[in-house]
Amino acid sequence: MRETWRWFGPQDLASIDDVIQTGAVGIVSALHHIPNGVVWSPAEIARRHTEIGTRKDGSASGLTWDVVESLPVSEDIKKQKGDWRAHIDNYKTSLHHIADSGLEVVCYNFMPVLDWTRTNLRWDLPNGGSCMRFDINDFAAFDIHVLERHGAGADYTNAIADEAGRRFTDMDESQKKTLARNVTMGLPGSSDSMTLEDVRGHLAEYSGISRERLRANFVDFLEAVIPTAEKVGVRMCCHPDDPPFSLLGLPRVMSTEDDYRFVMEAVDSAANGMTLCTGSLGVRPDNDLPGMVERLGNKVHFLHLRNVRRDNGDIVGSFFESEHLGGDVNMIAVIAAVLREERRRRTAGRTDHTIPMRPDHGQDILDDLGRRSQPGYPTIGRMKGLAELRGVARALEQTLLGQN
Template identity: 80%
Template sequence: MRQTWRWFGPKDLCSIDDITQAGAVGVVSALHHVPNGVVWTSEEIARRHTEIATRKDGTASGLTWDVVESLPVSEDIKKQKNAWRDHVANYKVSLQNLADSGIEVICYNFMPVLDWTRTDLRWGVPNGGSCMRFDINDFAAFDIHVLERPGAGASYTNAIADEAGRRFAEMDDGARKQLTRNVTMGLPGSTESMTLDDVRAHLDEYGAISRERLRANFVDFLEEVVPVAEKLGLRLCCHPDDPPFALLGLPRVMSTEEDYRYILEAVESPANGMTLCSGSLGARPDNDLPGMMERLGDKVHFLHLRNVKRDSDDIIGSFYEAEHLAGDTDMVALIAAIIREERKRKATGRKDHTIPMRPDHGQDILDDLGRRSQPGYPTIGRMKGLAELRGVITALEHAKLGLS
């Protein structure tokens, strides 16, 4: 695996110097300041390459921009409304410009309205650190009582709806505003966030969209951009839904192994692949992460290695971001499956036999607690995660003790 690190640009509290010291060799980044649907120009892309390649003192960092995360798919494209055709055309131009700069792997997602969603961005854990958490009861309180989505109560069990009502009644105005900020925070690193009215407007435009319709819109998008990506030698990889179940009455279509099979088979191409995020997919108890890597591994172009701990075995439930080796996913078994896939690729001559990975998310510990960095992306917590993952990889690849 090629060990990479997510960087949100010059405003990121984790600097390029920090990344080199953490031991990563590549960077995962995006042009977060460019609005969704707008072309990524060659000039802006070149500027980001230079920023990644340069330390504070002007010397070479030795780091390269390995993966784009994310080249956003606009809401208009997902809904197939308004300027969606223009946005698809702009997406193709951005792909060309990225390919011209030497980048090959591009991550994106197809989640409607909300990207990754958490109800608490700094939830306390027993060791004194903090992490991100999704609590289904708090989310229901937001959906039913803050957003006041029509018919929202019917989306939850009676027990969840009742608990949501109790919690909402106990919240003061500050707590309700904080919950709203947490849920509507938007894309990681993005300058775009949504107000309640923005969310309501998007929901109105989506209407009662079916799972089949959203899937069809996704396939339409892929049929447009995948041939371009294949011609350019790019590998597109869709990130799973986070969390991996329906929210706000809208379907989500990249939550399970079956979801991935459908999309990968609908537009068959080496350019159409997946980002295997063990944290997002691991929030569902019916997702077998090592098995998914074994069965779909030839289509995995990018890896997010993180872990979550579920409160229950309910498909739709609560969870928090655990330490990388301490959650419900068997990380050692997953890494073993990844190594086997890499060896298989190398034996067949695939040039992409080394899969880029990054230690995704992390708990805020030590000095992280005072930095207030991008939620989910503490420097020390991620460095600890990378060290743990690197240890597992080293042991499994050891000539005498590892996988045969």
């Protein structure tokens, strides 16, 4: 695995100099300041390459921009409304510019309205640290009583709806606003978040879009852009839904192995692959992560390694982001499966035999607690996770694969 680090640009609290000290050799980044649907220009892409390649003193960092995360798919494309055709044309143009700069891997997602969702961005841990948490009862309180979505109560069990009502009653106005802000937080790296009216507007436009329709729209998007990706030598990889189940009554189409298999068979191309996020997929107890690597590994173009601890075994339920080796995902088995896949690729002569990996998210610990970094992206917590993952990989390489 090639060790990479997500970096949000010059405003990131972790500088390029800091990233060098983590031991990562590549950077995962994006042009977060460019609105969705707008072309990424060669000049803007080149600027990010330069920022990544330069230390504070002006010397070369030795780091390279390895993965684009993300080149966002606009809501117009997902809904096939408004300027969606122009946005697809712009997406293809951006792929050309990205490839011309030397980049080969582009991560994206197809989640409607909410790109990722947590109810608490800094949940207190027993050790004094903090992490992100999704609580289904708090989310139901937001959905039913803060957003006041029509018919929301029917989407939850009676027990969850009743608990949501009790929690909402106990919240003061500040707590209600914090919950709403947490749920509607924008794409990581973005400074944008949605108002309640924004969310209601999107939901109204999705009212006639079923899961089957959204899946068909996704296939249409892939049929339009994958030929361009093939032509320019870009491997696209879709990130799973986070969390991997329906929210706000919206359909979700990338939550299980069957979901991935469907879209990768619908548009069968080496350029149409997956971002294997063990944290997102690991929220569902019915997702077999090591097995997914074994069965779909030839289409895994990017790895997000993080862990979660579920409150129970329900498909739709609460969870928090645990230490990288301390949750419900068998991370050692996942890494072993990845190393076997990389060996298969080397044997087959594939040039992409080393899969880029980043330590996804992390708990806020030590000095992270005072930095107030991008939620989920503390410097020390991620460095700790990277060290743990690196140790597992090195041990397995020697014992499992017999490599020195």
